[in-house]
Amino acid sequence: MSTARQRRPVVLLRPVPGTSVIHELWAGTKLIVVFVVSLVLAFYPGWIVIVLMAALVGVAARLAGIPRGALPSIPRWLWILLLIGCVLATLGGGEPVLHLWSADLEVGGLLKFLRFTALSIVLLALAAMVSWTTNVADVAPAIATLGRPLRPLRIPVDDWAVALALALRAFPMLLEEFRLLYAARRLRPRPVLPDGTAKRRRWLTEMVDLLAAGVTVALRRADEMGDAITARGGTGQIAAVPSRPRPADWVALSICAGVCALAIVLEIRGLG
Amino acid sequence: MGGQRVGSLTPVEMAQAAVMGALSAALAIVSVVVPFAGGVSLLVTVPMGLLGYRYRLRVLLAASFAAATIAFLIAGISGFMIVLNCAYVGGATGIIKRRGGGTPIMIAVSVVAGILNGLWIIAALTALARLRTLTFEAMTANVDGVISVMSQFEPFRQSARQTRAMFTTALQYWPVLMMGYAIFTMMIVSLVGWWALSRVLERLRGIPDVHKLDVLTEMGQVAPLPIRLSQARFRYPGADHDALRPLSLTIETGEHIAVVGANGSGKTTLMLLLCGREPSSGRIDRPGTVGLGQLGGTAVVMQHPESQVLGSRVADDVVWGLPPGTHTDVGRLLGEVGLAGMEERDTGGLSGGELQRLAVAAALARQPSVLIADEITTMVDQRGREALLSVLSGLADRRQMALVHITHYNNEAEIADRTVNLSDSVDNMVMVGSAAIPAPTPIPTPGVTSNSTGTPNSARPVLRLDGVGHVYGSGTPWAKTALRDVSFTVNEGDGVLIHGGNGSGKSTLAWIMAGLTKPTTGSCLVRGRRAHEHVGDVAIAFQAARLQLLRSRVDLEVASAAGFSPSDTGRVVSALATVGLDGSLARRRVDQLSGGQMRRVVIAGLLARWPQALILDEPLAGLDAASQRGLLRLLTDLRRNAGLTVVVISHDFAGLEELCPRILHLENGVVASAAQATGTAGGLP
Numbered sequence: 001m002s003t004a005r006q007r008r009p010v011v012l013l014r015p016v017p018g019t020s021v022i023h024e025l026w027a028g029t030k031l032i033v034v035f036v037v038s039l040v041l042a043f044y045p046g047w048i049v050i051v052l053m054a055a056l057v058g059v060a061a062r063l064a065g066i067p068r069g070a071l072p073s074i075p076r077w078l079w080i081l082l083l084i085g086c087v088l089a090t091l092g093g094g095e096p097v098l099h100l101w102s103a104d105l106e107v108g109g110l111l112k113f114l115r116f117t118a119l120s121i122v123l124l125a126l127a128a129m130v131s132w133t134t135n136v137a138d139v140a141p142a143i144a145t146l147g148r149p150l151r152p153l154r155i156p157v158d159d160w161a162v163a164l165a166l167a168l169r170a171f172p173m174l175l176e177e178f179r180l181l182y183a184a185r186r187l188r189p190r191p192v193l194p195d196g197t198a199k200r201r202r203w204l205t206e207m208v209d210l211l212a213a214g215v216t217v218a219l220r221r222a223d224e225m226g227d228a229i230t231a232r233g234g235t236g237q238i239a240a241v242p243s244r245p246r247p248a249d250w251v252a253l254s255i256c257a258g259v260c261a262l263a264i265v266l267e268i269r270g271l272g
Numbered sequence: 273m274g275g276q277r278v279g280s281l282t283p284v285e286m287a288q289a290a291v292m293g294a295l296s297a298a299l300a301i302v303s304v305v306v307p308f309a310g311g312v313s314l315l316v317t318v319p320m321g322l323l324g325y326r327y328r329l330r331v332l333l334a335a336s337f338a339a340a341t342i343a344f345l346i347a348g349i350s351g352f353m354i355v356l357n358c359a360y361v362g363g364a365t366g367i368i369k370r371r372g373g374g375t376p377i378m379i380a381v382s383v384v385a386g387i388l389n390g391l392w393i394i395a396a397l398t399a400l401a402r403l404r405t406l407t408f409e410a411m412t413a414n415v416d417g418v419i420s421v422m423s424q425f426e427p428f429r430q431s432a433r434q435t436r437a438m439f440t441t442a443l444q445y446w447p448v449l450m451m452g453y454a455i456f457t458m459m460i461v462s463l464v465g466w467w468a469l470s471r472v473l474e475r476l477r478g479i480p481d482v483h484k485l486d487v488l489t490e491m492g493q494v495a496p497l498p499i500r501l502s503q504a505r506f507r508y509p510g511a512d513h514d515a516l517r518p519l520s521l522t523i524e525t526g527e528h529i530a531v532v533g534a535n536g537s538g539k540t541t542l543m544l545l546l547c548g549r550e551p552s553s554g555r556i557d558r559p560g561t562v563g564l565g566q567l568g569g570t571a572v573v574m575q576h577p578e579s580q581v582l583g584s585r586v587a588d589d590v591v592w593g594l595p596p597g598t599h600t601d602v603g604r605l606l607g608e609v610g611l612a613g614m615e616e617r618d619t620g621g622l623s624g625g626e627l628q629r630l631a632v633a634a635a636l637a638r639q640p641s642v643l644i645a646d647e648i649t650t651m652v653d654q655r656g657r658e659a660l661l662s663v664l665s666g667l668a669d670r671r672q673m674a675l676v677h678i679t680h681y682n683n684e685a686e687i688a689d690r691t692v693n694l695s696d697s698v699d700n701m702v703m704v705g706s707a708a709i710p711a712p713t714p715i716p717t718p719g720v721t722s723n724s725t726g727t728p729n730s731a732r733p734v735l736r737l738d739g740v741g742h743v744y745g746s747g748t749p750w751a752k753t754a755l756r757d758v759s760f761t762v763n764e765g766d767g768v769l770i771h772g773g774n775g776s777g778k779s780t781l782a783w784i785m786a787g788l789t790k791p792t793t794g795s796c797l798v799r800g801r802r803a804h805e806h807v808g809d810v811a812i813a814f815q816a817a818r819l820q821l822l823r824s825r826v827d828l829e830v831a832s833a834a835g836f837s838p839s840d841t842g843r844v845v846s847a848l849a850t851v852g853l854d855g856s857l858a859r860r861r862v863d864q865l866s867g868g869q870m871r872r873v874v875i876a877g878l879l880a881r882w883p884q885a886l887i888l889d890e891p892l893a894g895l896d897a898a899s900q901r902g903l904l905r906l907l908t909d910l911r912r913n914a915g916l917t918v919v920v921i922s923h924d925f926a927g928l929e930e931l932c933p934r935i936l937h938l939e940n941g942v943v944a945s946a947a948q949a950t951g952t953a954g955g956l957p
Binding site: 008009010011012013014016017038042043044045046067069070072075077085087088089090091092093094108109110112113115116119123124127130131135136137139143156159160162163164165166167168169170171172173174175177178180181183184185186187188189206207208209210211212213214215216217218219220221222223224225226227228229230231232233234235236237238239240241 | 279280281282283284286287288289290291292293294295297298301302305307315318319322330333334335337338339341342344345346348349399400402403406407409410412413414415416417418419420421468471472475476479481483484485486487563564565566569571572573574576578579580581582583584585587588590591592593594595596598600602615618619620634635638745746747748749750751783786788807808811812814816818819820821822823824832833834835863878881
């Protein structure tokens, strides 16, 4: 999959090395912030809200010391698609009109398109910030704590948190196995087939074979993991240190709430 | 299940939910992140369907939650939605399948699901009116752009106007559109999921269940010691001989007992009996209950390092599964196993030996009366083995507990107080065909006509590496240098061992030589051509042989790997003969092969393509002594007689001197030393 130039890969579930105020925040706080900000953006996707939320993410990224290199390389076709979108939207015209020297340019369409793109980028950046600053091991215990109010509703929050913790543990191992499967497939010669029907049938068989190989490996891993859980006497604690918010988290949550409230007020005022 | 709530997931269910959840999340993420791989999302239904088919609804729910959360963390809301949709469809498919329902029921269910999904989308878009308006406006702007371009040209003007009108009408009736879309996609996903699940279930029928430990339902005081076996014997249901022949044994507190014996002599069966399985005949007496994994009970550490460890962080793994509220001195336990100060480390980055010592620490956190170590050094390199043994020695005395150390290395038994030998078993089978290898057919090398097979090192270079360096994640904060300025040449008929410890970069080097990874700097040439542009010229056999067997049956597998028709029985049989396997194995299912046979089938498929060289990644790991000897003899013969160029990647030297006279030692990504072993590898550890 490597191309001629060095492209920065997408790095999954690994925090940026080092520590910062943001790294130190409780994982639950970050999840709440992402949830609340996403909700606000979904209900009020106006310019003011988008800009304020982008500023919030930007300041957090600055505090967390996220270098530019953490961003994966954006493939060229995505840029081209964006550009085409921009041009088409501009041609679409619409209010307001921009007076550039002697020419009038209707930029309403372009603005709408840009707003939508900006919204998508802020939402992506929000999720990326969690991934860049949170140790995977902290997510499940935080969710167990956050889900505590759901226990009286007979929702098995603790089981879910354990399943999540184990899934996060198994995830990199499965990814590695996929990498091997993909490599094993690349090593094989491409079968030469006469007609279309046979080709399609062969392709389907191959898909099932690959899937079956992947599932077989996963099943084996699950069997071994089941044994390991039995050997520990079943489930119980999942973290050595209790997972709960600290004073800094309340500060962070208050800031987030303040910014969200401000954004909503400005948005409603601005429109009204 | 001491202390578990009623209805809570059992260990097996929990593990299945977690692993299948992770698999679903991985598939969903691939479908979102990799361009043009959207179709992969349809396959997310399969793992979920499997759970629905095999387990309770509770398991499916836990898996869906785990998968959706991971997908959300990585791929955002779209990953989340894919997982939820597929969990629903897959789960329904699995449950219908289990209840014996057919395709019509599946279609009916998918229509209902589509309607529900459509209603949900409509409700969400109604509530999020502003987001809806923005999305529609952004779409309208783009459509208007296209239309204004079209209107510039007379012939298109009419159709442009119509398109605009149609689009506006469509947006006006968006709920209808959304509903139609929801039903349509649900039906497609359901049908594909149904088809794929049926095929996969068919395929999975013959897969052996490798899980061993039983969950016990026992009441009373935990007190496994002293344990007395009197003529205890065990035979698996349906087997024609005993897995463990009658054994009498007493284990007391403070004892360190080694259990040795060949493969199949019943070592693992003895472990199961000590963990609470009832013997077929004879008696096992304990003062109280076994208390597997309970405080003061029985603790077990098993063979596979990666599977033992359940926490993502070292400190979390030590306490994993302890009853809530138990206080544990993690630092002291880690110190005891030689991992002091590693509390905050990620378990993903530990070596095999470190993982096993961590598993021992987790076992000790239960303050067990008995600790059973079942072949814990098998998958660990030499240095790791020594560290593990030094942890075990004296443990029984110090901790006032019994230590049962099961091993197939006789020298490991020396540190024990006494040894129980289970050998001389009837089940000590010999590998098919390993006794008599047929005269190997010379492997023709394309491009080289006259190849005098008797003289290796004929100085014709096959692989030439020049200043090869590799950095993972180059340019990101996670950049990690794996290799630096590696240069060497492998000649025709050479046998080279690339030796190095954990993280030395040897696997990266193997991938570069096979052309699977393009090095960041330098070049790797295969007969003068760049390796990464000719994947397949150099064959590579991975350590995980099962992952390289992509077809269901041996003949299909060999044919697919070599690129000839599976109906060409002659070639299949001769390919199998090259690796010393009997032709009768051709129709055998891949999942019914032993570890050694799997490795041989992989090599058969690779060699049938006449590769320039064969790279083997840890070829001996996980094989018992007899299979190891057989495989080594086969490879040595192939190199000597057929002129095969062999590169072995390993963290061990043991037994490889003859196959690989040349040794490259890799340390931290650089070649630390190169040695040419003459006759015996005397000077090396």
